[in-house]
Amino acid sequence: MAYWLFKSEPDVWSWDAQVAAGEAGTHWNGVRNHLARKHLMAMKRGERGFFYHSNEGKAVVGIVEVIREYYPDHTDESGRFGMVDVKAVEALPHPVTLDAIKAESALAQMVLVNNSRLSVQPVTDEEWALVRKMGGL
Template identity: 75%
Template sequence: MAHWLYKSEPDTWSWDQQVARGEAGEHWNGVRNYLARKHLQAMKIGDQGFFYHSNEGKAIVGVVEVIKEYYPDHTDETGRFGMVDLKAIKSLKRPVTLQEIKDDPRLKDMVLVNNMRLSVQPVTDAEWAIILALGGLES
C-alpha cells in the first residue's frame, strides 16, 4: 500500500466536510498540476493518505483512503486531468502542524517540506509512521 498527502484549504473543503461524507466519500477534484496528476494516476483502492489543512491551520488532521481509482475530473474543461474518490478513516488525536514537521529532522526530506505547493504528494512508509505517532495514532 502506498501513502499520500492531500492538501485542502479548509474554507474550500475541510476535514469535517470529508468526515460528514461517510462511507460514500468524496471525489478529490480540481488538481491542475501534472506531477500531482501522476500521483493520482498511481493510486490504488485501499491506499491511505493524510488530509492536510493548508493556509488555515497548516496541519495534518486526519487519514483518508482511496475508494475509487483515477477517472476524468468533471470540472476540467480541457479533459487533461482526473481525480480519485476518498473517504475519511480516522482523525488524528491531535493535529500535526507544518512547523512541527519542519522542525523534526527525521522529516527533513518529506515532500511537504521541500515542495509545499504540490497539492497531492507521496509519503514514505517511515514518514507515515512518524506522523501517525506524532498525531497520537499507531501505524
Template identity: 75%
Template sequence: MAHWLFKSEPSSWSWDQQVACGEAGTQWTGVRNHSAKLNLMAMKKGERGFFYHSNEGKAVVGIVEIIKEYYPDPTDASGKFGMVDLKAVEPLKKPVTLEEVRAEPKLAAMVLVNNSRLSVQPVTEEEYRLVRRMGGLK
C-alpha cells in the same frame, strides 16, 4: 502499499466536510498540476493518506483512504486531468503542524517540507508512521 498527502484549504473543503461524506466519500476534484496528476494516477484503491489543512491551520488533521482509482475529472474542460475518490478513516488525536514536521529531522526529506505547494504528494512508509505517531495514532 503507497501513502499520500492531500492538501485542502479548510474554507474550501475541510476535514469536517470530508467526514460528513461518510463511507460514500467524495470526489477529489480540481487538481490542475501535472506532478499532482501523476500522483493521483499512481494511487490504488485501499491506500491511505493524510488530509492536510493548507493555508489556514497548516496541519495534518486526519487519515483518508482511496476508494476509487483515477478517472476523468468532469470539472476539467480540457479533459487532461482526473481525480480519485476518498473517504475519511480517522482523525488524528492531535493535529501535526507544518512547523512540527519541519522541526523533526527524520522528516527533512518529506515532500511537504521541500515542495509545500504540491497539492497531492507521496509520503514514504517511514514518514507515514512517524506523522501518525506524532498525531497520537499507532
C-alpha cells in the same frame, strides 16, 4: 502499499466536510498540476493518505482512504486531468502542524517540507509512521 498526502484549504473543503461525506466519500477534484496528476494516477484502491489543511491551520488533521481509482475530473474542460475518490478513516487525536513536521529532522526530506505547494504528494513508509505517532495514533 503507497501512502499519500492530500492538501485542502479548510474554507474550500475541510476535514469536517470530508467526515460528513461518510462512507460514500467524495471525489478529490480540481487538481491541475501535472506532477500531482501523476500521483493521482498512481493511487490504488485501499491506499491511505493524510488529510492536510493548507493555508489555515497548516496541519495534518486526519487520514483518508482511496475508494475509487483515477477517472476523468468533471470540472476539467480540457479533459486532461482526473481525480480519485476518498473517504475519511480517522482523525488525528493531535493535529500535526507544518512547524512540527519541519522541526523533526527525520522528516527533513518529506515532500511537504521541500515542495509545500504540491497539492497531492507521496509519503514514505517512515514518514507515514512518524507523523501518525506525532498525531497520537
